[in-house]
Amino acid sequence: MARVPVVRFGRILVATVQEDLYDRDALQLQADLAGALERTGAHGVLIDLSTVEMVDSFLGRLIGEIAAVSRLMGAHTVVAGIQPAVALTLVELGLSLPGVQTALNADKGHVLLRQLVNEDWFGRNGTHDG
Amino acid sequence: MTQPATKAQTPASVDAQTALVAQQRQTITELETPVIQVWPGVLALPLVGTIDTMRAQEMNEALLERIVATGSEIVLLDITGVPVVDTAVARHLLETVTAGRLLGAEVMIVGLSAKTAMTIVHLGLDLGGITTRVSMAKGLELAFHRLGLEVVPRREHDARAITADGSGI
Amino acid sequence: MMADEERIIICGEEGIVAARQLARTIAREHGFSLVDQSRIATAVSELARNVVRYATNGQGDATIRTLGQDRGTGIEVVVHDDGPGIPDISLALKDGFTSGSGLGMGLPGTRRLMDDFVIESSADAGTTVTIRKWRR
Numbered sequence: 001m002a003r004v005p006v007v008r009f010g011r012i013l014v015a016t017v018q019e020d021l022y023d024r025d026a027l028q029l030q031a032d033l034a035g036a037l038e039r040t041g042a043h044g045v046l047i048d049l050s051t052v053e054m055v056d057s058f059l060g061r062l063i064g065e066i067a068a069v070s071r072l073m074g075a076h077t078v079v080a081g082i083q084p085a086v087a088l089t090l091v092e093l094g095l096s097l098p099g100v101q102t103a104l105n106a107d108k109g110h111v112l113l114r115q116l117v118n119e120d121w122f123g124r125n126g127t128h129d130g
Numbered sequence: 131m132t133q134p135a136t137k138a139q140t141p142a143s144v145d146a147q148t149a150l151v152a153q154q155r156q157t158i159t160e161l162e163t164p165v166i167q168v169w170p171g172v173l174a175l176p177l178v179g180t181i182d183t184m185r186a187q188e189m190n191e192a193l194l195e196r197i198v199a200t201g202s203e204i205v206l207l208d209i210t211g212v213p214v215v216d217t218a219v220a221r222h223l224l225e226t227v228t229a230g231r232l233l234g235a236e237v238m239i240v241g242l243s244a245k246t247a248m249t250i251v252h253l254g255l256d257l258g259g260i261t262t263r264v265s266m267a268k269g270l271e272l273a274f275h276r277l278g279l280e281v282v283p284r285r286e287h288d289a290r291a292i293t294a295d296g297s298g299i
Numbered sequence: 300m301m302a303d304e305e306r307i308i309i310c311g312e313e314g315i316v317a318a319r320q321l322a323r324t325i326a327r328e329h330g331f332s333l334v335d336q337s338r339i340a341t342a343v344s345e346l347a348r349n350v351v352r353y354a355t356n357g358q359g360d361a362t363i364r365t366l367g368q369d370r371g372t373g374i375e376v377v378v379h380d381d382g383p384g385i386p387d388i389s390l391a392l393k394d395g396f397t398s399g400s401g402l403g404m405g406l407p408g409t410r411r412l413m414d415d416f417v418i419e420s421s422a423d424a425g426t427t428v429t430i431r432k433w434r435r
Binding site: 080082084086087088090091092096097102103104108109112 | 232233
């Protein structure tokens with residue numbers, strides 16, 4: 001079973017998905033993230049899909065659920081690194097991942113998360129360098 | 131069973147022909163979907179003509195590749211040259227917006243004429259939350275704003291600083 | 300007409316991953332683009348998951364064939380199970396029965412990803428879905 005490790009970087013939880021996930025691994029990730037949010041009170045979740053070559057409707061919906069659960073627990077979720085082939089497939093499947101913020105790669109994902117967390121604290125005009 | 135060719139073709143010439151057709155197809159695709167980087171982080175994609183499913187797919191593929199290559203976060207999709215925006219075309223545009231969004235880029239639709247805007251409303255099409263502007267210029271203005279940039283006139287005394295050979299600053 | 304054929308049993312979750320990885324590998328080996336590889340793997344994943352969820356004992360099989368004819372190179376995947384069948388196929392194929400709700404069997408989405416899509420289903424014969432994608 002390929003468990004996706006959840007790593008904490010300051011106030012952000014990072015999950016880097018590296019393999020083709022079994023359904024149960026994806027469900028485990030959802031549980032692990034929720035548990036970690038409860039324990040740490042982290043403000044952001046970064047899901048890195050840079051090396052993922054296939055996202056079907058099951059995983060797509062699960063990602064949406066993770067974002068919704070995280071939101072209830074006070075954290076923003078950013079999904080980073082969706083590959084073009086995966087994005088095109090998701091669109092054709094009719095999935096748009098509403099409620100999920102996205103970034104081109106993990107670096108930009110971290111920047112976006114900082115921005116989102118800052119906005120929570122300081123409002124839309126809070127200082128940031130973009 | 132394929133029909134025999136009416137003129138003798140060697141396997142090599144058939145291969146060459148197939149390669150040429152593939153090459154031309156590639157060129158047509160690139161001409162049809164010119165993705166232009168108008169500013170660091172801003173891509174522009176002017177559409178001309180009708181958009182069918184195949185063209186939409188090719189356009190999305192080309193656009194996403196450029197988003198990855200340039201790291202752009204804003205795309206200005208210009209539909210000035212699209213004659214009719216009906217339900218099918220609107221769906222394709224929505225798909226392009228979604229595809230870009232999944233890669234962290236905001237796709238704005240610019241070049242909406244009054245006629246197109248009224249058609250969309252009359253058809254009851256929901257472009258749910260997509261940012262739209264009437265022109266590329268307006269889209270650029272918004273893009274700059276998003277990037278924290280502003281275009282302002284140069285200050286007056288700068289205009290007088292013309293060098294001896296008249297070349298300006 | 301040249302045809303290579305591989306058959307894989309789908310049993311449980313492992314079967315979903317195995318089937319889609321095999322389909323992807325074969326698609327890649329036959330020169331399909333990255334996007335098409337993703338489409339094919341995803342379509343097979345959707346169909347295999349239906350087998351695991353709805354078929355008797357969650358068992359079925361997938362047969363993957365490569366096709367070569369006038370249309371060029373193609374890949375065909377036939378996913379079959381001897382389960383109870385789909386009671387209302389037209390409902391299952393209805394667009395909007397997939398997106399977002401979590402209900403349904405992902406069939407409209409699968410159909411959109413593929414060039415050819417044929418489904419036969421009955422209580423006696425189980426369910427057979429045939430999908431094909433042609434290399435452009």
